[in-house]
Amino acid sequence: GESVGLHLPTLSVQEGDNSIINCAYSNSASDYFIWYKQESGKGPQFIIDIRSNMDKRQGQRVTVLLNKTVKHLSLQIAATQPGDSAVYFCAERAGGYQKVTFGIGTKLQVIP
Amino acid sequence: DVKVTQSSRYLVKRTGEKVFLECVQDMDHENMFWYRQDPGLGLRLIYFSYDVKMKEKGDIPEGYSVSREKKERFSLILESASTNQTSMYLCASSGQTFNTEAFFGQGTRLTVV
Numbered sequence: 001g002e003s004v005g006l007h008l009p010t011l012s013v014q015e016g017d018n019s020i021i022n023c024a025y026s027n028s029a030s031d032y033f034i035w036y037k038q039e040s041g042k043g044p045q046f047i048i049d050i051r052s053n054m055d056k057r058q059g060q061r062v063t064v065l066l067n068k069t070v071k072h073l074s075l076q077i078a079a080t081q082p083g084d085s086a087v088y089f090c091a092e093r094a095g096g097y098q099k100v101t102f103g104i105g106t107k108l109q110v111i112p
Numbered sequence: 113d114v115k116v117t118q119s120s121r122y123l124v125k126r127t128g129e130k131v132f133l134e135c136v137q138d139m140d141h142e143n144m145f146w147y148r149q150d151p152g153l154g155l156r157l158i159y160f161s162y163d164v165k166m167k168e169k170g171d172i173p174e175g176y177s178v179s180r181e182k183k184e185r186f187s188l189i190l191e192s193a194s195t196n197q198t199s200m201y202l203c204a205s206s207g208q209t210f211n212t213e214a215f216f217g218q219g220t221r222l223t224v225v
Contacts, residue, residue: 008151
C-alpha cells in the first residue's frame with residue numbers, strides 16, 4: 001500500500017510580523033545552502049543562498065543564518081505578507097558536486 | 113525569463129504502462145535533475161545528469177530510468193508504472209558553476225491506477 005509521510009511542520013504568523021523558519025541539515029561536508037519557496041501548484045523557486053564560509057546573508061526582506069557548529073540554518077522573513085504563504089524548503093549541497101538534498105519543508109501560513 | 117518546461121501538468125496511467133516524463137530547459141544548463149515530491153517527505157532525488165548522455169543515480173532510482181540525448185532535454189522513464197509511483201514529479205536544471213541555483217519546472221502530477 002501507500003506509505004504515509006510525515007506531517008508537514010506549519011508556522012502561522014500574523015501579517016506584518018517577522019517569520020523565522022528553521023532547518024537542521026545532516027551533512028557536515030555540505031558547503032552550500034539554499035532556501036526555496038514553493039507556492040501551491042508551482043515548482044520551487046529560489047529565494048536566497050549562502051556558502052559555508054559565511055554565517056549570514058541578507059536579501060530583500062529575507063535573511064539566512066548559518067550555524068555550522070550545530071548544523072542549523074534559518075530563514076528570516078521581515079514584515080511577513082500574505083504572498084509569503086507557501087512551503088519553504090532548505091537544501092544543502094556537499095562539495096562542488098551539483099547534487100542537492102532537500103529538507104521536508106515548512107508550511108508558512110500568514111494570518112491577515 | 114529562464115524556463116524549465118515539463119510536457120504535462122497532469123497524467124493518469126495504468127499499472128504496468130511505460131511512462132515518459134519530458135523536461136526541456138532553455139538556459140543551456142549542464143545539470144538536470146528529476147525529483148519526486150510526496151507530502152511530508154520533501155523532494156527526493158531520483159536521477160540527475162551533468163552532461164549529455166551522462167547520468168547518475170539519486171537517492172531513489174529504483175523503478176526509474178532516464179535519458180539525456182540532448183543538452184536541453186532530460187526524460188524520466190517509468191518502465192512499468194506502479195501505484196506507489198503516484199506522485200508529483202519535478203524537473204530542475206542548473207549551471208556548472210559553484211553558486212548556481214536550480215530552476216524548477218511546474219511539476220507533473222502523475223496518478224497510476
